[in-house]
Amino acid sequence: MFxxxxxxxxxxxxLIIITVRPFIPxxxxxxxxxxxxxxxxxxxxxxxxxxxxxxxxxxxYDALLGSIVFGTSVSPLDPDLxxxxxxxxxxxxxxxxxxxxxxxxxxCLVGMRCFxxxxxxGVIFTSIVNILFALVSGCGASIVRAAVMGxxxxxxxxxxxxxxxYTSLSLSALVLMIHDPLVLFDIGFQLTFAxxxxxxxxxxxxxxxLQRLAMFQEEGPGMLPALASVCLAPILATIxxxxxxxxxxxxxxxxxxxxxxPCVEVITVMGFISTAIGCLFLPAAYALNGALYLLLILxxxxxxxxxxxxxxxxxxxxxxxxxxxxxxxxxxxxxxGKMRLKEIGKILAVIITVIGLMSALAxxxxxxxxTVSVIDVRQGDSIFIEAPSxxxxxxxxxxxxxxxxxxxxxxxxxxxxxxxxxxxxxxLTHPHxxxxxxxxSVLKDLPVGLVLDSGQAHTSRAYLNFLKTIDQKNIPYKIxxxxxxxxxxxxxxxxxxxPQEPFIEQSALNNNSVVIRLTYGKVSFMLTGDxxxxxxxxxxxxxxxxxxxxxxxxxxxxSRTASSQEFLNKVRPExxxxxVGEHNQFHHPHPSxxxxxxxxxxxxxxxxRNGAITVKCDGEKYSIETLK
Amino acid sequence: MQFIKTVxxxxxxxxxxxxxxxxxxxxxxxxxxxxxxxxxxxxxHSVGVYEDVLKSAILRFKFKKRTQLAEPLxxxxxxxxxxxxxxxxxxxxxPVPLHKKRLNVRGFNQSELLAHVLTGYYKVPTVSGLLFRxxxxxxxxxxxxxxxxxxxxxxxxxxxxxLLKDRNVLLIDDIYTTGxxxxxxxxxxxxxxxxxxxxxxxxxxxxx
Numbered sequence: 125m126f127x128x129x130x131x132x133x134x135x136x137x138x139l140i141i142i143t144v145r146p147f148i149p150x151x152x153x154x155x156x157x158x159x160x161x162x163x164x165x166x167x168x169x170x171x172x173x174x175x176x177x178x179x180x181x182x183x184x185y186d187a188l189l190g191s192i193v194f195g196t197s198v199s200p201l202d203p204d205l206x207x208x209x210x211x212x213x214x215x216x217x218x219x220x221x222x223x224x225x226x227x228x229x230x231x232c233l234v235g236m237r238c239f240x241x242x243x244x245x246g247v248i249f250t251s252i253v254n255i256l257f258a259l260v261s262g263c264g265a266s267i268v269r270a271a272v273m274g275x276x277x278x279x280x281x282x283x284x285x286x287x288x289x290y291t292s293l294s295l296s297a298l299v300l301m302i303h304d305p306l307v308l309f310d311i312g313f314q315l316t317f318a319x320x321x322x323x324x325x326x327x328x329x330x331x332x333x334l335q336r337l338a339m340f341q342e343e344g345p346g347m348l349p350a351l352a353s354v355c356l357a358p359i360l361a362t363i364x365x366x367x368x369x370x371x372x373x374x375x376x377x378x379x380x381x382x383x384x385x386p387c388v389e390v391i392t393v394m395g396f397i398s399t400a401i402g403c404l405f406l407p408a409a410y411a412l413n414g415a416l417y418l419l420l421i422l423x424x425x426x427x428x429x430x431x432x433x434x435x436x437x438x439x440x441x442x443x444x445x446x447x448x449x450x451x452x453x454x455x456x457x458x459x460x461g462k463m464r465l466k467e468i469g470k471i472l473a474v475i476i477t478v479i480g481l482m483s484a485l486a487x488x489x490x491x492x493x494x495t496v497s498v499i500d501v502r503q504g505d506s507i508f509i510e511a512p513s514x515x516x517x518x519x520x521x522x523x524x525x526x527x528x529x530x531x532x533x534x535x536x537x538x539x540x541x542x543x544x545x546x547x548x549x550x551x552l553t554h555p556h557x558x559x560x561x562x563x564x565s566v567l568k569d570l571p572v573g574l575v576l577d578s579g580q581a582h583t584s585r586a587y588l589n590f591l592k593t594i595d596q597k598n599i600p601y602k603i604x605x606x607x608x609x610x611x612x613x614x615x616x617x618x619x620x621x622x623p624q625e626p627f628i629e630q631s632a633l634n635n636n637s638v639v640i641r642l643t644y645g646k647v648s649f650m651l652t653g654d655x656x657x658x659x660x661x662x663x664x665x666x667x668x669x670x671x672x673x674x675x676x677x678x679x680x681x682x683s684r685t686a687s688s689q690e691f692l693n694k695v696r697p698e699x700x701x702x703x704v705g706e707h708n709q710f711h712h713p714h715p716s717x718x719x720x721x722x723x724x725x726x727x728x729x730x731x732x733r734n735g736a737i738t739v740k741c742d743g744e745k746y747s748i749e750t751l752k
Numbered sequence: 753m754q755f756i757k758t759v760x761x762x763x764x765x766x767x768x769x770x771x772x773x774x775x776x777x778x779x780x781x782x783x784x785x786x787x788x789x790x791x792x793x794x795x796x797h798s799v800g801v802y803e804d805v806l807k808s809a810i811l812r813f814k815f816k817k818r819t820q821l822a823e824p825l826x827x828x829x830x831x832x833x834x835x836x837x838x839x840x841x842x843x844x845x846x847p848v849p850l851h852k853k854r855l856n857v858r859g860f861n862q863s864e865l866l867a868h869v870l871t872g873y874y875k876v877p878t879v880s881g882l883l884f885r886x887x888x889x890x891x892x893x894x895x896x897x898x899x900x901x902x903x904x905x906x907x908x909x910x911x912x913x914x915l916l917k918d919r920n921v922l923l924i925d926d927i928y929t930t931g932x933x934x935x936x937x938x939x940x941x942x943x944x945x946x947x948x949x950x951x952x953x954x955x956x957x958x959x960x
Contacts, residue, residue: 127775128765276763284817285764288774295763 134294134301141305148306170198170260176402177395180413185420189413192388193395195220197262204568205424210370211437212427213359213377217388220261221316222323225270227392228257229278247282251275265300265307266316272296273320289324293317311369315362322361327353329459355381360455364448371540373438376430384426391419441543443480451480494616494644496651497738498677499538500731500751501530503705503712504558507651507677508539509642513613517549519640519651524561524586531562536569538736548573549610550599552590553637553653555582560590567593576610578623578638579603604638606666615743617643621663621671628658634680635659641673645743648672650695652679652686660691674698674746675739676726682713692724699727699748701739706732769812769821770805779809779824787828790956792836798928798956799832806955810926814862822862825954826869829924833870833952842950843919845870845878848937849908851885866954867924876922883910883937892929893957901932908937910944917945928953 126132141148173194178186190199196206196218209215217223232253236246251274258271273292280287297317300307307313334349359377366372374380394416402409430436454477458470492512499506501522509517518539522530539547550572552560567575567590575594594601605625610618623636637653650673655663660679664671676697679686681704700721704712713730721728729737735751767773768780788801800806813821833839847863855861867878887907892900910916921941928934928951938949 130762130765280764283760283764284819285760286767286769286772286818288765288767291763291765 128288128291128294130298131290131294134298137298137301138308141301141308145306145309166256166259169256170194170262172403173260173399174199176399176406176409177413179406180398180402180409181417181420185417185424188420188424189391189395189416191218192391193220193224193399194261195224195264195267197264198260207569208427208431210372211374211431212380213374213437214380214384214427216315216319216358217384219264219266219312219316220257220270221266222270222273222320223389224261224392224396225254225257225267225274227389228396229254229274231393231396233281243282247278251278254278265310265313268300269293269296269313269316269320272299289321293320311365314365318361318365319358322357323354326357326360326455326459330356351385352382355385364451367440368442368448371439371442371543373440374436375438376433376436380426380430384423387419387423391416391423435545439540439543439545441541447480450476454480492742494642494647494741494743495738496642496649496675496741497538497736498701498703498729498731499534500736501534501562501703501705502732503681503708503710504530504561505553505653505681505703506530506535506559506562507703508535508542508544509612510542510544511612512615512644515548515612516544516546517551517610517612517618518547518566519551519638520553520559520653521550521562521566523558524564529562529565531565535562535566539566539570544570546571546573549576549612550574551576551604551638551640552578553639554578554633555580555584555587555590556633556654557584557586559654560584560586563590564593567597567599572597572599575599575601576604576638577601578636580623580627580633580636582633606663610640612642615644619669621667622653622655622659624662624666628662630658631656631685634685637679639663641671644741647674647741647743647746649675649677649739650697651677654680654686656680656683656685657688657691660686660688664690664694671695676700678702678713678717678721678728680712681708681710682717682728682730683710684714684716687717687720689720692720692726697726699729699739701737702728702730704730704732708732766820769816769818770808777824778818778820779805783809784824784828789832796928796931796934796956797832797836797950797952799828799952799954800956802927802929802955802957810862810955814858814926817859819860819865822865823869826866827873829866829952829954830870830873833874837950837952839874839876839922841920842874842876842922844882844916845874845876845922845924846883846937846941847878847880848923848925848933849880849884851888853888862926863924866926870922870924879915882912882915883908883940892933893927897930900930904933904936906936908940910940913944916941918947919945920948921946921950923949923951925951925953926955928956 174190177190177193181189184202187199187201188205191201201218206218209218229250232250233246236249254271254274258267261267273296276292276295277287279285300313330353331349334352338349355378359381363373394412398409398412398416401412454473457473458477494512495510497508499508499522504522505520506522507519509519518535521535524530547570550563550567552563552575555578604620604623606621606623608620610620612618619641620638621641622639628635634654634656635658637655637659639653639655639659640651642649642651650671656679671694673695674697676695676699678700682702702713718728729748729750731737733752738749740747740749765774766776766778768776768783769778770783771780773780783805786805788803790798790800802810809821809825812818813825845867847861847867850858850861861880864878864880867880870876871878885907886909889903889907892903895903923934923937923941925934934951934953938951941949
């Protein structure tokens, strides 16, 4: 450690940043418009390059080629395509980083040598190209890291010095952290450093192990151990980061990388050449990119094939932080062969790693609880239910505005963070936009077993899109009617209380909401959708069983048109959950409703004040967790 | 200068050139202890066998231009010299020269750098302009034995002939293989009046 002063400085600086982080004012996140490419500090040049690619490559593939060569920040990519690459464990291809830089530097140096240029000039020219590329591709954490490390390597060639991996990594980290200390908490920053460390440290060790395995074979192992280790090492090193931040765990990542990496190398090299040539003489770029076009189609096909495999990408609830520390410790310990008692140590390391992974997977299997979560989707409704049997139900998915989709922004991240990989039943209480808006994203992202709908005719775009998606994905669809039961496993009794035909005519869409009463042991939940007084009246008069429920999701966002005294008298809730947005235009919840709750001694929880509200119930008691 | 060196050492931490260990001398003690030293044999003095440590050190010194190795390698020669040779009557230290072309490509003559280390220790001057290569010979180590002699035959000449009259010369080279280079140099020096020519090479190749 003392032999590498820069490493020490970088670590100390990082520790200082971590300690003072609570006192650093976090800059208000500006809303990034994804339709517009961020052109980096030299917009003219990046636009020139992109226009060459756009002119010579057919439509969806120009953006893909652009992101492989220059990264997504310069060449915005269709979000769905991006998500597919992420699920396939190939998101790193779409970021400008070490791959591009090493290819660029290699091509430049070889070119210089061909013309017998002295090393000093060659290095200066190459380093200018290197810096230009970093500027053109938008100066993300990974490209800056790669560029700084590239510079260090170039100067080591010129000055006949030895580079040292940890020092180079630290220097590039310092450059980034001095520019913006908060970059330390940037996912891209963490990913690029973890992956680079893995390539330098883990990959050679893995390769050695694979070589030893392959030694007993008659024919030599060939290139496979080298390629496999280069694929495996970054995955091993970045698993905790992707798991922690995206709750994603791609099972196919190793295989997709193994197949795709050589192909992408070719695409990158040819992409560079065709773009450079195309700037001078456009027709030449046509010929090269024509050939690339086929490779790009192939690449996309591979990605789609792998991501469509069942269980290609699992969502896993993030395990506690110490598991990650154990994981890395185990990883290093396993590969560090020099230690004493190394055999015992290795076995221990494997055990620790396995325990770490198991505890990461544990929440998926173990849950003897019923949890009902009201997700904070601002003004709208979305409730997620996980039964003790493991069956899951989602009621509504919040609103969708032009640029903000609650499904994508709130519901899916919430489900991913819980490690949810399928939804058994999706219920749409009624087709209003603040309930159906986010549905399309949810239905597209996760496998769904059944959709229950109130079956009311409605022609809003959001609702029609919802129906279209059900159709496209061939999801079983049923109309919910009072008296039906929902299967959430044997422990849970779930009865539909509303709607019934003929439909109520006043405030029809709201009053004919799907209303569900859940019972687990001694605890019941009343989930009312947007049902108003007329609907409540009808439920009271028609339902023969008990309406008692300790937990009430207040109807219609706590509006005064719902939660009538009569209904509350029947339900006699102990707590009321109100799903409502801050400063909403409808002025929900209404003060008179809140007053009513207060007078009856009903405790209220509101998503605008408390964030997501989760009620956990073991059949005897229930407890409430809120985010804020 | 010192400042620049400090900065460079920060970015490029010093390493042992043989085992690549960090924060060590250019040739660390563990590696140095693994050198196979040689005993003196008539007229030819070589510090060690051109194998393992010494071989990789010399390769990195010459071809990777790690000139920081000159000091530790030169000191190996000093140590050998003090033990086995009487240095009190030496007049000149002469490194085996490189051809001008090769010198331009490499930027330095490795034997000359080694000779300077000896000069610094014994205060005997290194004279590098004296002996020079007239032929741009091929590297000896690439050639079969039969061609090596032909390669270096008459490749060396001496400038300033009077200087050598009755002088005792120490000839320095990095590798001794067949001895053709050394004997050609010795002959050129002796033809020009040198009284005695001692030869010291850093290493000697035993396997051919």
